[in-house]
Amino acid sequence: MASDDPYQTLGVSRTASPDEIRKAFRKIAKANHPDLNPGDQAAEARFKAANAAHELLSDPEKRARFDRGEIDASGQEMPPRGYYRDYAEGAQGARYRGGPGAEGPGGPFEAGGTTWSGGSFDPDDLEDILGMFRGGGRAQAGPRRGRDAQYRLAVDFLDAVNGATRRLTLPDGRDLDVRIPPGLEDGQVLRLRGRGSPGIQGGPDGDALIEVAVGNHPFYTREGRDILMELPVTVQEAVLGAKVPVPTPRGEVMLTIPPRSDAGTQMRLRGRGVAEAGGTAAGDLLVTLRLVLGPVDDRLAEFLRGWTPENPPDPRAEMRRRA
Template sequence: MSEDPYDVLGVSKTATADEIKKAYRKIAKESHPDLHPGDAAAEARFKAAGAAHDLLKDPETRARYDRGEIDASGQERPQERTFYRDFAEQPDNPYRQGARYEGFGDEQDIFAEFLRRHAGREGASFRSHAYQARGADTHYALEVPFLDAANGGSMRITLPDGGALEVKIPRGVHEGQTLRLRGKGGPGHGGGAAGDAYVTLSIRPHPVFTREGDDIVTTLPITLYEAVLGAKVEAPTIAGPVKVTVPKGTSSGRTLRLKGRGIAAAGRPAGDQRIELRIVMPPKVDDDLARFMEDWGKRNGYNPRKEGMP
């Protein structure tokens, strides 16, 4: 399997953001592990599509990949002699207001001159001055299972050096949200503060639930006799199954609303869960059912298509 994210999603390098998102959703829906238990190939396609989408959905990250600055996993590619320029571009560089040296001369000589001037301003030799700089910020992409995004949870990111970064997932996070982990980026220099880690989230699709704002939407199949006679049936929610009442004489498409059973993100009221009922006929219509419906139809015929038709 190609590692190129464009090949993984089956799109061209000129694809729009919408085309990339649509390609990812198609693969995620077709290859979701919940729909293909035990299928290692489907799981690999699902994970590869998620990683490719994470890289390409952010315009800045996509541009860096296209320029060859990062690889398909989002890791920095080796760059030659970039330390001075990277340092000079930092917003907290105290020497940025002075003379700028990009674009001419040998950078090692320039950096030595930079240190010499600083030591002169301080009235001390370079040896007596402690150089400090804040650590670099790091950026990661993380795919979060739907229920963890809805209810909150904890996940780990494996770092290139073999370490791990613990990420607390607040309940109610949404697609594309970025979490800032203070002090979890690159180490500082000379006692300087560590950088921050930025984690951009993508939400793994769920085979049963979808999210609309803070509402959760699902479809619940019911039998013909449950629709006719009414019943209490079990329905899934993001917090676990609950009993709901199917009213007598229910039609397909009727929606039940469970107040407060949707997304309960901090700082705003909880959403609802909407359950759309769908009548499913028995796998076989036997003679008894057919005769009953024929007799019932003769006595109680009705035409639901008549109303509202020209």
């Protein structure tokens, strides 16, 4: 899965829409999440590569800069095309030429008539090498941004739906208060600016990249912005109808069950699903009725023995048809 091209990593075209990029990332993340593939290093590598590609392509500015060749797949600055430097000390010269026609990194490095080739140079490493020729000793690197730090945070299902603030304890004992935005999805990465490794010689600090693992819920499941659940109802409630309390992610509400509702009937509670991040709109809660017989007393059993419905149902007709 690892690739120098984030489009190839996610398996999308260079003209892919933001929605196509998001869907491709979710597909890879669900199949390769470390929690679902414990000990599978290949799956973890694919997950991390997809996460890095999504991080870049989901940011319009970064995506545009990558498409123009200004940054690489990791977000690092690239030397401009036609990049050429000429350093001279007396009769000695030191030059860096990138690739054929002096375009981009990867070409030979020449100093005093000596040439090295075979691989590309990191621009920062190149500056150190050139500095040795300029100053006659070890280069003094300029300000450089600190490295990003990567962490994982387990988040409860309802916290991901409604939003919350959770504390993450780092390996060095420091605590980070992480704001969980409403509607967060499993596998997403939160970025905390300036909470990574310190910068070098006055450079900016790196960021903390927090990969979120959303836990399961005892009776809710998520489908996009909607939440699905099964609601147990008695025979009496299903036949005669009733108003019953239903727990939702944002509090209990009363649901009206129409008379003669069958098991499997689905009812919709609008706006009781997953909230949109940064907005007020929310999905729906889809409630499927599940019939619970419960204790059967002698009177019910006696009634059923003497009862013959006018139009007896055949609950197994569909099974026979498909057999």
